[in-house]
Amino acid sequence: MPPLFRAARQNRIFQDVVDQIQEAIIDGRLKVGDRLPAERELKAMLQTSRSTLREALRVLEQKGLIEIKLGMGGGAVVKAVTPDLVAESLDLLIRSQNVSLHHIAEFRERVEGDVVEIATQRMTPSGRIQLQTLLDEARQHANRGPEATSAFLTTDKNIHLCFAKLTGNPIYISVLKTIHENIRRYYDAYLVMEAREMAENFKDLEDVVAAMGKGDAQRARAIARAHVSRFNGYMKARERQENPAAG
């Protein structure tokens, strides 16, 4: 077996270290949960200094590839890559005002429609049960009125994520997770739903699931898209209240 790492050489040595470890993770020589050698060992393996090595570890940590724990028995552990970093970078884009809520909304509207369409074709018995459970949950929150807005939104999100899981396509799952993480910030900041709005939205969800149950993918798609569109409408209305000039 070849050694896990070779000596690091390049203009920026830490970049070479990053590349080596990242490669090892992506092609599976390092698996999730594996622990990297201690810094003082690694620096010997890579024939570099500890500061250089640490800069590399910082980058890998920021990329979400490893997690570093303190103290004895701590160290760098290979992490499962999650949509978190995508969400974070999207968040940065949004906050630096290069992406607006409108952009996310436009994207989401179509993606959610697609997801529901595919999910309908791949419905499973256990999926039916999960959706029914989530739907019951949503109904209860909706009945409690505006004070339960946050709880309702959480269940709403979980229903959409359940659709995504039904597609079995990890891209849809990651993309939808990312969107919901980002969009939720706006909802929490601005959105308190009126009882009527909650009822409307709950009915949307109910209708989507019903259409999915009948295997009517196109109808499910259309309702889902309208559902998301309605949500976006609420947000636009709230935005106009905040900043009428933008309307």
Added chain:
Amino acid sequence: MPPLFRAARQNRIFQDVVDQIQEAIIDGRLKVGDRLPAERELKAMLQTSRSTLREALRVLEQKGLIEIKLGMGGGAVVKAVTPDLVAESLDLLIRSQNVSLHHIAEFRERVEGDVVEIATQRMTPSGRIQLQTLLDEARQHANRGPEATSAFLTTDKNIHLCFAKLTGNPIYISVLKTIHENIRRYYDAYLVMEAREMAENFKDLEDVVAAMGKGDAQRARAIARAHVSRFNGYMKARERQENPAAG
């Protein structure tokens, strides 16, 4: 005016430094193009050591918030936040999740359709010119036959990215960039197009652009989707040749 930075204190000091500088960038106290003080000055301002400061700079660089240049007159310069990091992290996610070509293809087929539909509604004069130029390029590659497969694929990619830019939605831009980067890995590995296939594909592109020119968004969408679907068909065929059992 308050000092730009305060002394850094927290469990992980470098994290505090990252936060401070990031805040300064996001809320506009540091603007794009601004140059940060030299490391030896910054470390004094933040009352920290140079190694700690440098770990923070590595993180900010990785986040795409600053760019660091060597030599005299170099240093850390605030960068415009671009969708690149979103694309990169999405890429990481896809690569580490063993996402199959099938998953990418399924996603791409629908997204490309959406993109073309939106782009049609937002066509610009300069967009028309760019597309026409790219189309001419593609025609030339197609005429050269199979040996020009790679060049044709590159132009094909550029045309799709041009569609994405026309949407004006950075999310579509980063998503499409990522998709093409990932899918290209498969194409380069397997795909050599026959002359007939290249001709078919070129005609698809020509038809899409024509429909877009007439403002027929739905027709453009349908052709684009079929175009991508055809591409995916080629790949599936090639996969079967490699591994008949999977067919």
Added chain:
DNA sequence: ACCGGGTGAATGGTCAGACCATTTATCGTA
């Protein structure tokens, strides 16, 4: 035998100071 606290070792986090490599400005000379 068991429990609890103390203690030390492993490990990441920080620091200080030196030197190297790259880039640009400056100055002197042809």
Added chain:
DNA sequence: TACGATAAATGGTCTGACCATTCACCCGGT
């Protein structure tokens, strides 16, 4: 004036030390 040598500014790397946190182990008391 033009060009080349030189110096200064700046990031990149290295070394070695010490601090802070965590956990396993051991010892003593019950």
